[in-house]
Amino acid sequence: MALYRDDGVVLRNYKLGEADRIIVLFTRTRGKVRAVAKGVRRTKSKFGSRLEPASILHAQFYEGRNLDIVTQAETLTVLPQLRSDLSRYGRAAVMLEIVDQITEDGGVQPALYKLLTGALAELDRNGNPLVLPAFVVKILALEGVQPLLDSCVSCETADNLIAIDIAQGGVLCRACRAGEPISDIARAALQAIMDGRVRYVLDSTDDQTARQLESLSARMIEQHLERRLRSSPVVDQHLTQ
Numbered sequence: 440m441a442l443y444r445d446d447g448v449v450l451r452n453y454k455l456g457e458a459d460r461i462i463v464l465f466t467r468t469r470g471k472v473r474a475v476a477k478g479v480r481r482t483k484s485k486f487g488s489r490l491e492p493a494s495i496l497h498a499q500f501y502e503g504r505n506l507d508i509v510t511q512a513e514t515l516t517v518l519p520q521l522r523s524d525l526s527r528y529g530r531a532a533v534m535l536e537i538v539d540q541i542t543e544d545g546g547v548q549p550a551l552y553k554l555l556t557g558a559l560a561e562l563d564r565n566g567n568p569l570v571l572p573a574f575v576v577k578i579l580a581l582e583g584v585q586p587l588l589d590s591c592v593s594c595e596t597a598d599n600l601i602a603i604d605i606a607q608g609g610v611l612c613r614a615c616r617a618g619e620p621i622s623d624i625a626r627a628a629l630q631a632i633m634d635g636r637v638r639y640v641l642d643s644t645d646d647q648t649a650r651q652l653e654s655l656s657a658r659m660i661e662q663h664l665e666r667r668l669r670s671s672p673v674v675d676q677h678l679t680q
């Protein structure tokens with residue numbers, strides 16, 4: 440059996456048989472990996488507690504015929520605030536679910552790995568509700584579907600941009616308006632996140648705008664994930680015909 444080591448984030452885990460768990464990890468160099476952790480439900484071990492969702496680990500695996508087996512794990516980044524604060528942990532859970540849904544087993548995505556580990560560490564340091572929208576906007580950019588924010592998606596004017604329509608993929612001017620209203624401050628914050636000025640946005644955005652963007656980004660990612668879920672079976676069918 441081949442042995443390998445990799446860094447990874449635990450996305451989720453579930454029970455297997457009487458005593459084991461299957462750990463779903465998003466790893467740095469092997470993409471999403473499912474691995475069995477043997478005996479972790481029988482005893483309360485440090486090893487078992489390191490395999491909880493949102494843990495960032497360095498782990499050792501044996502390559503199995505079907506599933507790999509995780510045999511050792513060390514915590515790489517300790518996230519104390521994230522574990523003790525329910526609202527931060529809730530946001531982390533959303534991030535993990537998004538990554539789980541957009542990745543396939545074995546699909547290596549270094550940029551996504553960096554984004555996820557960075558966002559979890561930021562969430563641990565910073566309870567700001569904007570951490571999640573910043574993560575979502577960057578995910579959408581990685582997926583090639585970032586919203587258009589600097590001109591109207593319908594008529595392309597850059598003036599009087601007052602609405603955003605998630606279904607149309609961006610902002611709209613007063614004449615074309617659809618979807619929901621968006622303030623200049625909220626639009627500028629989203630644009631700054633896309634331009635990589637996340638730190639500035641986290642420090643300068645007011646709480647009300649942050650909460651607006653949090654709810655808007657949740658709907659953006661939902662729509663994107665639904666679209667992916669709807670479209671993938673069609674693609675598969677097409678490929679197998």
Ligand SMILES: [Zn+2]
Binds near residue numbers: 593594596611615
């Ligand atoms: Zn327009």
